[in-house]
Amino acid sequence: MRVTFTVNGDPVTAEDTWPGESLLYVLRERLGLPGSKNACEQGECGSCTVYLDGVTACSCMVAAGQCQGREVRTVEGLTGDQETGAERRLGTVQEAFAEAGAVQCGFCTPGLLVQADDLISRTVGAGQAAPDDPEIREALAGNLCRCTGYEKIIDAVRLAAQREQVLANATGGADSEPDKGGERE
């Protein structure tokens, strides 16, 4: 079947999909977006996490046919300044992961980035306090990392949240912050 939806703001069409194949397969194998990783295909590892209509989901657990007309945002869509066509700048969460040394082999990173981005937009981005450590751990409980031991990942999320907080304070409100994606309600 043919499935049409948007990915990172652009309309896309995947032809000849088997309706039971996963969104993860469609993104990686049909649309050339290999950012989302395939590690378990059973919802256990979180490395395939994307936004689906503004809510994070394991893309391996979504059937291609269920995506018709939906909005998907992948790790590729977390980079800043895309609309200006300028040099690709990393988003706040991505930069923080690089700086904090939260990436080793990198396989888990795309899922963690999307899930961390969601946490920060639901807290700081919604005008609330930066998430504390238990909140960060809870938000990332479905993302497995076999390399880092998680400490640096938590450091990175803390750093990203602080930076977003500073930005939000400077611009006088979360809503004017351009690099956020998890509109939930």
Next chain:
Amino acid sequence: MEFLSPGTLEEALAAKSAHPEAVPIMGGTDVMVELNFDLHRPSALLDLSRVSELAECGTDGPHVRLGAGASYTSVIERLGGRAPALAQAARTVASPQIRNRGTVGGNLGGASPAGDAHPPLLATGAVIELASERGVRRVAAREFYFGPRRTARQDDELITAVLLPEPAGPQHFSKIGTRNAMVIAVASFCLAFDAAIRTVGTGIGSAGPTPLRAAEAEEFLAAELDWEGRRPLSGAAVRRFGELVASAAQPIDDVRGSAGYRRHALAVMARRTLGWAMAEYQKGETRCA
């Protein structure tokens, strides 16, 4: 494989009746595991994620009416006060990403004895609404589970909602697993007091071919409880309650735990949830909406 994508409940029921063999898919967190690993190749998938009626949550007489397609995340966000045990159970399901997609209706559709929604539905006397082109009927959760993955649902029926009584006393859920997140219960237990009619409800998960009740334990505790004076229970009564819960289970040995461990864990969870419930009851809280 056909992919049926109804936009309304009426269309969904028509599709299910025309294709009784079609496999419903809501959040997909059970169905997609089977498809990804080629465990099952259905001739048709019936996508219910666009049927907005199924995602609704409202009030129906004395009940909270939770649409079968409401995610665990929305149960946690919206029903903490009105269905505390179910909300507690929802918080223990998998991970945020899975809770964003997974639904109570899907848990009932799969009817795995390990499903976390079942013990609260049993303990609180919830009712399950089933619909087909032939009409709508309501089945008590206590009469819904027939056997391993077999339920009262007929092939042409869809689960449309769960009706949850307003809480009339403390409700507590407990679950044993190897870590806090992403864990299928080794065993789980739910206890609910109904102080209005002076009964106790229980639900046991992951320790039998279906989710179970501990009927004898329920009767024992309802008789033992000082409903009016709210005096503490004797240590012997608490222990007896734990034993009766454990003896109601029909556990097996499997990779997640032995039958003996499951019984032991159930006795512990029964005593613990009873402790939490008594503490709350003695404070006079009923946690109404």
